[in-house]
Amino acid sequence: MTTQAQDNGFCCADHSGAANVAAILAAAEARARATGARLTPVRRRVLEILLQAHGALGAYDVLEKLSAEGFGSQPPVAYRALNFLVDQGLAHRIRRLNAFTACAHPGQDHRAAFLICESCDSVTEADAGAVSAALDQAAKAAGFDLARATIEAVGQCSACREAAR
Amino acid sequence: MTTQAQDNGFCCADHSGAANVAAILAAAEARARATGARLTPVRRRVLEILLQAHGALGAYDVLEKLSAEGFGSQPPVAYRALNFLVDQGLAHRIRRLNAFTACAHPGQDHRAAFLICESCDSVTEADAGAVSAALDQAAKAAGFDLARATIEAVGQCSACREAAR
DNA sequence: TTATCTAACGTTATATCATAACAGTCAAGG
DNA sequence: CCTTGACTGTTATGATATAACGTTAGATAA
Ligand SMILES: [Zn+2]
Ligand SMILES: [Zn+2]
Ligand SMILES: [Zn+2]
Ligand SMILES: [Zn+2]
Numbered sequence: 001m002t003t004q005a006q007d008n009g010f011c012c013a014d015h016s017g018a019a020n021v022a023a024i025l026a027a028a029e030a031r032a033r034a035t036g037a038r039l040t041p042v043r044r045r046v047l048e049i050l051l052q053a054h055g056a057l058g059a060y061d062v063l064e065k066l067s068a069e070g071f072g073s074q075p076p077v078a079y080r081a082l083n084f085l086v087d088q089g090l091a092h093r094i095r096r097l098n099a100f101t102a103c104a105h106p107g108q109d110h111r112a113a114f115l116i117c118e119s120c121d122s123v124t125e126a127d128a129g130a131v132s133a134a135l136d137q138a139a140k141a142a143g144f145d146l147a148r149a150t151i152e153a154v155g156q157c158s159a160c161r162e163a164a165r
Numbered sequence: 166m167t168t169q170a171q172d173n174g175f176c177c178a179d180h181s182g183a184a185n186v187a188a189i190l191a192a193a194e195a196r197a198r199a200t201g202a203r204l205t206p207v208r209r210r211v212l213e214i215l216l217q218a219h220g221a222l223g224a225y226d227v228l229e230k231l232s233a234e235g236f237g238s239q240p241p242v243a244y245r246a247l248n249f250l251v252d253q254g255l256a257h258r259i260r261r262l263n264a265f266t267a268c269a270h271p272g273q274d275h276r277a278a279f280l281i282c283e284s285c286d287s288v289t290e291a292d293a294g295a296v297s298a299a300l301d302q303a304a305k306a307a308g309f310d311l312a313r314a315t316i317e318a319v320g321q322c323s324a325c326r327e328a329a330r
Numbered sequence: 331t332t333a334t335c336t337a338a339c340g341t342t343a344t345a346t347c348a349t350a351a352c353a354g355t356c357a358a359g360g
Numbered sequence: 361c362c363t364t365g366a367c368t369g370t371t372a373t374g375a376t377a378t379a380a381c382g383t384t385a386g387a388t389a390a
Contacts, residue, residue: 072340095260096315098376113300115309126307131299135278135318138291143323144280150261150317153300158308237369244348263347
């Protein structure tokens with residue numbers, strides 16, 4: 001199974017478009033230098049792959065591309081790079097899809113929710129500010145000390161709904 | 166790895182306690198009869214196992230118990246029963262843990278959030294009414310037709326926080 | 331410069347989670 | 361009785377993820 005979103009002409013997230021990819025990559029590089037994190041070739045390339053995917057990619061999808069380009073060909077190569085990007089806030093893990101997607105707003109401290117389209121597999125990162133606040137509230141009511149949360153919605157994106165009409 | 170919560174004396178969710186287990190099982194049975202769903206021995210036993218676990222169990226944890234009791238010993242046996250329970254609203258899948266937990270409020274149409282303790286692995290089902298409303302709002306703003314959502318928080322439960330003080 | 335240290339890389343091997351496909355069982359309905 | 365369909369169990373395989381270890385390359389210090 002591939003988890004790549006189909007590239008069917010319409011774009012889903014803010015990071016679509018080659019120009020934006022370059023800008024985000026540059027910003028990631030600058031931020032890495034600033035924080036001391038090392039955006040190595042594999043890591044940088046994985047981020048680029050995610051940015052170009054317009055959707056979430058499974059670790060093995062990423063690995064396949066890496067392998068074809070002369071990087072390592074074994075799972076840890078992909079998982080390490082992906083986990084690094086997630087730790088750095090440059091990518092997100094989509095648990096429902098066992099997949100990863102580039103962050104649409106890197107650098108900003110943001111709480112994200114993901115809107116997963118069942119028709120086209122696109123994954124859109126939405127601002128979860130209000131959702132997160134409500135969740136904080138619910139956790140507080142339960143006496144739970146919330147560290148982080150996963151918020152994933154499944155349904156149909158606007159483009160697919162239009163197309164289905 | 167076992168995903169079973171440690172049974173360390175304190176209970177986490179509403180369904181704790183043998184009496185409550187029996188009550189929920191009875192209610193599940195009644196509801197199954199009413200809707201035509203068949204709560205067969207394996208399914209009933211799996212629900213019971215989840216109810217007694219006081220936490221989320223992986224499919225293979227459940228399978229191990231089933232197998233020891235004379236039920237089938239292969240993965241599909243556990244996955245089928247678990248998926249049935251989830252479909253019936255009698256259990257929930259916790260994606261972050263690759264695990265399942267009995268629903269604390271079966272029969273009610275509810276949107277749930279899960280509070281996962283990193284210290285004791287307990288999983289508490291919290292009412293996600295407000296969270297869900299905020300998420301509906303966010304989805305609507307993005308033109309996304311939301312079918313269902315996964316809301317999982319990770320942190321530390323009150324009991325563990327107390328114990329750590 | 332050269333020695334030393336450490337983070338990152340790549341590999342092998344294995345663990346863990348999940349489903350496809352098919353045969354046997356059994357109860358309900360004709 | 362016989363068909364039908366839901367359920368169970370099996371074999372086999374696929375998909376996702378990490379442990380462990382040797383090697384490499386970049387940084388640091390003598
Ligand atoms: Zn983001
Ligand atoms: Zn879509
Ligand atoms: Zn529930
Ligand atoms: Zn706890």
